[in-house]
Amino acid sequence: MDIKLPLALVLGAVVGSGATFLLSGKPAENVTSDAVLSMGGVNYALEDLPPAVSRAVFDIDNEAWQRKVQVITGAAGEMFVKAEVDSSGRDRQAVVTELLDLREPAEEDITSFYESNKDRIPAPLDQVRDQIRNYLMGQGMQAGRDALTERLRQEKGMKILLAKPEAPLNVIDTQGFPVKGNPQAKTTLVKFADYQCPHCYVAAETLDELMEQVGDKVKMVYMDFPINSSGISREVALGAVCADEQGKFWEYNKAAFIQHRSLNEDSRLNLAKELGLNMETFESCLASDRPEKKVARAEDEAERLGLTGTPSFFVNGKVLQPENLEDGLVEAVREAIGLN
Incomplete structure (x- = not known):
């Protein structure tokens, strides 16, 4: 996720201006349990x-x-391990090793990992073999824990009963921003993204597949939050506004995300040419104040909502923060439209 320090949030202190900080409230004598x-x-x-x-x-x-x-999940695992030790009389370490399927990484696994990642490893294999071994063992241990957790769910009916905090409901100003899917749908998905953000590209691919399946039940709105310090994302976002004026926003949007690693100062013009846009009209649009105003509106809305990174998603006004972005995004949308 790309990160931006929030302009609206000063560490440990004030959010917003004095004019907007106190929005509404109740007389102090009417104390309610939701007062903070x-x-x-x-x-x-x-x-x-x-x-x-x-x-x-x-x-x-x-x-x-x-x-x-x-x-809590770890405690459940420990309880299961203890029960296995007590019933079998075996050594605890042996039980854990078996349950988590712990094993020493094979030399070919270490070599394969190194060959796949050597562009990012500034050292020969002999110098990093132990670090790679430890990393792969850690990965294997986590996979074992995840498998044990799933086993507890399946075999023991394990459920986490701790109430999950509910995301606050936000009213988002999406008027005039690009829409995909059904404009009249009851479920609205708002995406804030940056064109140079690799996670935004992955999310875009996930959303393309999802919208093919449920696009008639979802209204998806795209809003720019160009936080990459290069400034290129913002230039591309300005170009997207002008592509939208020629009815080619989503084509431009998709092409820009595909090229997210190679975007440069010339990209917004090159993308327009690749899509066969009227270049005279496109450049006239760029020379106007319309793109700047629209991107600035999206940025202001993102900062008002307290966003600090991309991609950020809202489903029916509630921010989405799954541990796994792709799976969580699909699950949240499907749940919102009643498919889960």
């Missing part, structure tokens, strides 16, 4: 505060929830 702040005789619930605040609090709660789930 009392000031000036007024109580404020989380939803009364700016979106960036509720997003920041949700991020903290969600991270804490995920860590608690890891601890």
Whole structure:
């Protein structure tokens, strides 16, 4: 995920301007369980505060929830291991090794990993063999833990009952931004992305496949959040606005993501030419203030919502933060339209 320091969020202090910080509230004497702040005789619930605040609090709660789930899941695994040790009388380490299918990486696995990644490893194999071995063992251990967790679900009916924090509901200004799917659909997916972000490219591929399956039940809106420091993403985003004016936004969008690793200062013009756009009209659009205004609107909305990275997704106004982006994105959309 590409990261941008939020302009709206000052570490540990104030979010938003004084004019927008206090949005609504209840008299302090009417204390409610959802109040998180009392000031000036007024109580404020989380939803009364700016979106960036509720997003920041949700991020903290969600991270804490995920860590608690890891601890609880680990405890379930330990209980299962103990039961196996007690029933079999075997050594604990032997039981763990068997349950997690732990094994020393074979030399061919180490060599294969090195050959596949040597462009990123600035040392000969003999110098990094031990590090690769330890890395592969760690990967194997994690895979074993995941397999054990799934076994506990299947065989023991394990369920995590710890309530998951609910993402705050946001009203997002999507007016005028590109739409794919059914504009009248009850489920709206909003994507904020950067054209040079590799995770955004992977997400775009996932969404293309998903929209082919459920596009009649989903309204997908694309909004720019060009946070790459090169500035090229922003230039490409400006070009996308002009491609949209010629009815070629999604073609331009797809082509730009395919080329995300090689985008440069000439890309927005080259993409327009590749798509057969009217170049005189395209360049006239770029010379106007329309692209700048539209991209700036999307950026302002992203910052108002407290976004700090790309890609970021909202399903029916609620931010999506799965551990695995691709799987979580598909699952969230399918759940929203009633297919899960």
